[in-house]
Amino acid sequence: MSKEKVVYKKRTKIATSVGVTLMLVLLLLQLF
Numbered sequence: 001m002s003k004e005k006v007v008y009k010k011r012t013k014i015a016t017s018v019g020v021t022l023m024l025v026l027l028l029l030q031l032f
Helices: 002-029
Strands: none
Touching: none
16 A cells, blocks of 8 residues: 555655646746
8 A cells, every 4th residue: 555655645746746837938928
C-alpha cells in the first residue's frame, strides 16, 4: 500500500506541475 501511495503522490505532483505550466503558457499567449 505504501508503494501505491508514493506512486499516487508522484502522479499528482506531475499533474499539478503540468497544469501550472499550461496556465503560464496561456497567460503568455494572452500577453502576445
